[in-house]
Amino acid sequence: MFAALARLANTYPRRVLAITVLFFAVAGALGGPVASLLNSDNDSFSDTGAESAKALERIEKASGEMASPDLIAVMPAKDTAALDETLSILKSEKNVAQVAGGPDSGPAFVSKDGSKTYVVAIYKSHGDPDSTTEHLRDELGEVDGVTIGGFGPAYQQVNEQVESDLVKAELIAFPLLFLVSLWVFRSAVAALLPLLVGGITIVGSLLVVRGINEFVDISIFALNLITGLGLGLAIDYSLFLVSRYREELVRTGPGPEAIRRTIATAGRTVVFSAVTVAGAGLALLVFPLRFLYSMGIGVSIVALMAAAVSVIVLPALFAVLQHRVNAGSPKRWQRAQAAEIAAEKHGFWYQLSKFVMRFPIAIALTGTAILLALGSPFLGVKFTGVDATVLPKDASAHVVDTTLRTEFVGAESLPIIVALPAAESDTAEVTAYASQLGELDSAAAVSEPRYRGGDTWQIDVSSKFPTMDEKSLDLVTEIRELKAPEPVLVGGAAAEQVDQVHAIKAGVPLAMLILVIVTFITLFLMTGSVVLPIKALIMNVLTITATFGILVLIFQEGRFQGPLDYVSQGALESTQPVFLFAVVFGLSTDYAVFLLTRIKEARDAGAGERESVALGLQRTGRIVTAAALLFAVALGSFATSEIIFIKQLGIGTAAAVLIDATIVRAMLVPSLMALLGKRNWWAPKPLRKLHDRIGLSEGEPDELEPVKV
Incomplete structure (x- = not known):
């Protein structure tokens, strides 16, 4: 080929x-x-086959309506013009099934100090929620004094912010990448x-x-x-x-x-x-x-x-x-x-590797200790999900979410939703169960049970804590474990987060197995060794551990909120460690392949064990460092994002490649290669024979002549 x-x-x-x-x-x-054309629905982070999804499906099928409000509009309680216009716009929308709210709807819709009120819109289940929300946002955006939030607007704002941040990241990254490339080449x-x-x-x-x-x-x-x-x-x-x-x-x-x-x-x-x-x-x-x-x-x-x-x-x-590939280069640069x-044997990376290999045990232990120390904060990791709080503080959906939780009693833009199978005649039994829900420690308010048709009742439970708070997630578990007249289905954003974490935990073993097999096979085919792939796997894990620890240190513990322009959620978004584990694992193996093949190239050309390591490191040193720096710029530019989990993605990948290109490559690789010597290239005889038949090598001996200048 x-x-x-x-x-x-x-x-x-x-x-x-x-x-x-x-x-x-x-x-x-x-x-x-x-x-x-891509999917911008609000279920990107949900397990659509989990109990939380089934709860919403049951209610929507029984009632023909969505299970919770899709849009919430907050306004001054005394601004009757804004209230009337808002109600008129919502009621005239064909895909809106129900509209409720305003001061006349009861004390639950009036803030503690009486200054604000809110209106909710529940969509029909068979409509197009995305286009409905977009249309209503445009219409309500023209009404003075109205702030728009809720489930639909929050996710649309997240999507819009992501697209905007993408353009900003590209504008930052391309000029920087060119300047760094110019310095490298x-x-x-x-x-x-x-x-x-x-x-x-x-x-x-x-x-x-x-x-x-x-x-x-x-x-x-x-x-x-x-x-x-x-x-x-x-x-x-x-x-x-x-x-x-x-x-x-x-x-x-x-x-x-x-x-x-x-x-x-x-x-x-x-x-x-x-x-x-x-x-x-x-x-x-x-x-x-x-x-x-x-x-x-x-x-x-x-x-x-x-x-x-x-x-x-x-x-x-x-x-x-x-x-002419070297055109645009002053003679001094040439x-x-x-x-x-x-000057392979006089370069920085050659000399560094020689120094490291003089003290392999001490440096290997030092490098490992540094990575473990960086990774130690991950032992206290907490996870959260995606809701309105991932948006900038001034985003309208974030403002509405905060307003409902702090200024109203029992109001919640994303309540826990309980779907209870029971006949319409079982009112007393259902009401008694709702009273039990209200006695749970973390429950702030429980709605009046509503019969939605199809032998399905809906009960909304508002938590005393933010939607993704650990105590709100524990409340979901408590509701699921509470004895009910019939087996209930629990949904809502908090329940989706609980099910998401469960789905992630269930998938991690298979995902890790795939990563290990792909990495092992690739490195074995490239090197003919079973030792080098195992070492690479261990070093990949150390790199990932250190990266996770840095993310916990920054985003969970709330450091550098000013310079990085974010507000800590007190936890990491739960999909980010999984995503980063896979990507960083692949990238770390990527750099290992480049380095190990150059070491093998030198060894196959007749260099000694330690000399081949020094030559391989020198031949890749400056380029791999530049590659890591460029990669860190390319993905690190996402640190400018206004969405916190995108910021985590950018900083996490940037930190990982820089750790891998410095501590791992400069300290661990040469020290461990020196310690093991010829044992680095060991493989059982059957695998050695297999590699002789199907193995790969980067180059041929005749391509490895000394450079003549």
């Missing part, structure tokens, strides 16, 4: 580039509008190539996502990942290919041979690294939550797309540019680049 790619690039480079331009145009036209043309590949990768991935979305609902939140991860991986892969091609230019000069060697070495590694990252994406498909499986699809698509663009388009560009390639 790799020989064929080299022939394609050397024989038809201009045709490849022409087809790429056409592909980019078509992908941009078809994939560009994908944001408006010391050439304007070479610095532009990773950004070019990144752009093609993103547009191509959006096209594929649009096609998949025709068959599987993909969450709109996957857009952030596709952009950030696609850009980051494309830049990583481009860095390795461009840097290797520049090495080969020094070795052999411009021409087909330099391209052939580049694809046979770095190109091969890029492909198998992409397979590893895509495998990490597959691990997320085991979860029933749309957010997670959408992210898994996104990870797999962008990894494979980034690799495809890198090994097809970049070599064609090399064939056209040849030595001399520095050539000297760096030539």
Whole structure:
């Protein structure tokens, strides 16, 4: 395959580039509008097969109405004009089934100080809630004094904020990425190539996502990942290919041979690294939550797309540019680049690895202690979900949520919903059960039981605490365990969060098994060793542990709220550790593949055990560091997001790749390689024979000649 790619690039480079331009145009036209086609419903974080979903389904089927208010409008209690206009707008909407509220509806609808009131709208269950909410937001937005919130507006505002943050992140990331690439490559043309590949990768991935979305609902939140991860991986892969091609230019000069060697070495590694990252994406498909499986699809698509663009388009560009890949570089930069390639045994990373390998035990213990210390806060982790509080404090849905909880008695924008199977005649029994619910310690108020038809009663329970507070989640469990006249179904946002965590816990073992198998197989095929994959797995776990600890330290404990512009929820959003575990696992393995293949390359060329480690680290040191820095910029730009769980995603991935590229690569890898020596490459005889037949290597001995300058 790799020989064929080299022939394609050397024989038809201009045709490849022409087809790429056409592909980019078509992908941009078809994939560009994908944001408006992806799923933006409010169940992206819910297990649609769980009890919480079944509770809502039962009520909606029995009544023809949604189980809880979809929209809530808060206004001054004495502003009768605003109240009348709000009621008129809501009642005239054909998809609204019920409207209630205002001072005349009872004390529950008036704030403690009497200054505010609110109105709720319950939609018909067979309508289009998203378009209904959008229309009502437009209409009510024209009414002075009215603040709009509730379930529907909150999720729409989250989606809108995500799209806005995506544009902002791109505007921040691209200029920074170019500047860092310029510093790395010391050439304007070479610095532009990773950004070019990144752009093609993103547009191509959006096209594929649009096609998949025709068959599987993909969450709109996957857009952030596709952009950030696609850009980051494309830049990583481009860095390795461009840097290797520049090495080969020094070795052999411009021409087909330099391209052939580049694809046979770095190109091969890029492909198998992409397979590893895509495998990490597959691990997320085991979860029933749309957010997670959408992210898994996104990870797999962008990894494979980034690799495809890198090994097809970049070599064609090399064939056209040849030595001009170094254009836009002052002679001083060119001399520095050539000297760096030539001076393998005098470089920083070579000398650092030699130092580390002099004291392998002490440094291995120090590196491990640092990672464990960083990870220790994760022992006290708490989890929360997605509600209006993930929005900026001034977002209307967040304002309404806070107002209802703090200024009204027993009001809740997202109550716990109990669906009780009972006949309409069983009023006394149902009422007695509702009284029991009101006696629970965390229950602030219990609504009057409502018969919804179809032998189904609905009882709403408001918690004394915020929706995602740990005590509200415990209240869900208490309600489920409370003896009822008939088995009840408990739904609502708090119940969905409880079921979500249960679904995540149930899926984690299989997801981890997939990650371990993919990582082990990939590294075994690349190295022929069973020891190196096991070490890589252990170091991946240490990296992830440290990353989780940093997230708890920042977001759960509320540090750096000013500089990072967020308000702590006192917990981590529960899907983020799962997502980060898979992605960071894949990325850590990605860097391990690049480093280990260069170490093996040097070893196969005759270098000693410790010397091959030093050479491998030197050959990858500056580039892997730059790749990690660029990746941290690409995804770290999401730290500017106004949505807290997107902020967690950006900072988590940025921290992980930087930890992996520094502490793991500079301290743990060389020290452990030195300690084990030849045992690093051990494998049982049957597996050794298997590797001899089907194993992979990055390069051939004749490609590893010393550089001549």
